[in-house]
Amino acid sequence: MAWALCLFLLLLLSLLSLSTGSRPIAPADTWNAITAFNPAESTHLLVVELRLPRTILAITVGAALALAGALMQALTRNPLAEPGILGINAGAAAAVAVGLAFFGATSPAQYMWFGFAGAAAASLVVYALGRAHDAGNNPIRLVLAGAGLSVMLGSFTGIIILAGDSRRLRNFVNWASGSLQGRGYDVVPWVVGACLVALIMGLATARSLDSLSLGNDLGNALGLKMRTTWLLGTGAILLLAGAATAAAGPIGFLGLAAPHMARMLVGPNHSRLLPFSMILGAILLLLADILGRFIAAPGELSAGVMSAVIGAPVFIALARRRKLVQL
Numbered sequence: 001m002a003w004a005l006c007l008f009l010l011l012l013l014s015l016l017s018l019s020t021g022s023r024p025i026a027p028a029d030t031w032n033a034i035t036a037f038n039p040a041e042s043t044h045l046l047v048v049e050l051r052l053p054r055t056i057l058a059i060t061v062g063a064a065l066a067l068a069g070a071l072m073q074a075l076t077r078n079p080l081a082e083p084g085i086l087g088i089n090a091g092a093a094a095a096v097a098v099g100l101a102f103f104g105a106t107s108p109a110q111y112m113w114f115g116f117a118g119a120a121a122a123s124l125v126v127y128a129l130g131r132a133h134d135a136g137n138n139p140i141r142l143v144l145a146g147a148g149l150s151v152m153l154g155s156f157t158g159i160i161i162l163a164g165d166s167r168r169l170r171n172f173v174n175w176a177s178g179s180l181q182g183r184g185y186d187v188v189p190w191v192v193g194a195c196l197v198a199l200i201m202g203l204a205t206a207r208s209l210d211s212l213s214l215g216n217d218l219g220n221a222l223g224l225k226m227r228t229t230w231l232l233g234t235g236a237i238l239l240l241a242g243a244a245t246a247a248a249g250p251i252g253f254l255g256l257a258a259p260h261m262a263r264m265l266v267g268p269n270h271s272r273l274l275p276f277s278m279i280l281g282a283i284l285l286l287l288a289d290i291l292g293r294f295i296a297a298p299g300e301l302s303a304g305v306m307s308a309v310i311g312a313p314v315f316i317a318l319a320r321r322r323k324l325v326q327l
Helices: 002-019 027-035 042-076 088-102 108-129 132-137 139-163 166-176 188-204 206-212 216-221 226-248 254-266 270-295 303-320
Strands: none
Touching (some): 002 027, 042 139, 042 226, 042 254, 088 108, 088 139, 088 166, 088 226, 108 226, 139 166, 206 226, 254 303
16 A cells, blocks of 8 residues: 555656646646657647656655665664765765866766766775775774765865855855756766666665664674675665765755655565665655745745755654664
């Protein structure tokens, strides 16, 4: 029942996303634009060329951040873990700031390449500082290394942006707010491709993550290959969070709240938890994007801001129900 309801809600929100904006379009016209596209119709062009890639990106980014959060919580056995904790968001932000200041990056597609490179570099540094090869025995070390690097990179980013001109600051703020506006088909294939590869890697670790949740000693007794699990899991997190952050900017709370919501609905078995977290993450980000367009019409609020508005109360409610610690 939970799967059916969530899939129906995702389909409904997708149609609403294609219909909502500064120029509202009737659902029937939106459906016609998708099934019988006519380039001579302005409404068809608006739906297919602007709103459809945005909707696909919202679904993909939300699913990616939720899956990354679920994997990170399982690997570190930390209920507060989320993609930004390993410095991925900070690395992507620093690289985008460098691209704006020194390489003249102006388009979302260019931001994505800089952001992805920065996320990858930050992750490698964190894994080296936190001694990722044996972090399975002490996951706190990896988390502390990520927190320290995030503070340092945040200061570096602030210096670059504040020393630049107002145009660069404006472009960076638009990206850093987690906005999906202006994203087109040039970004979508790379994000979707990275997420599909990471999904395969993440699902391959599902049974190992179930064993890991019992503790290192019992997991090893059950035949858990700790190093393989960590390599696959952290590789998937890098692809998921790196691609999502680079394409849409830092978006908080999704990677933190969605896995806990999924755990309440389908239980702790990671074969069910991981894909269900993705569905809930897609729903939450799509809902945030729609509400941002609806509340501030004819303008809009960024999806990153709205996801925090939606996710924070959900997270507080989960914490009050004491479901948060039940990993």
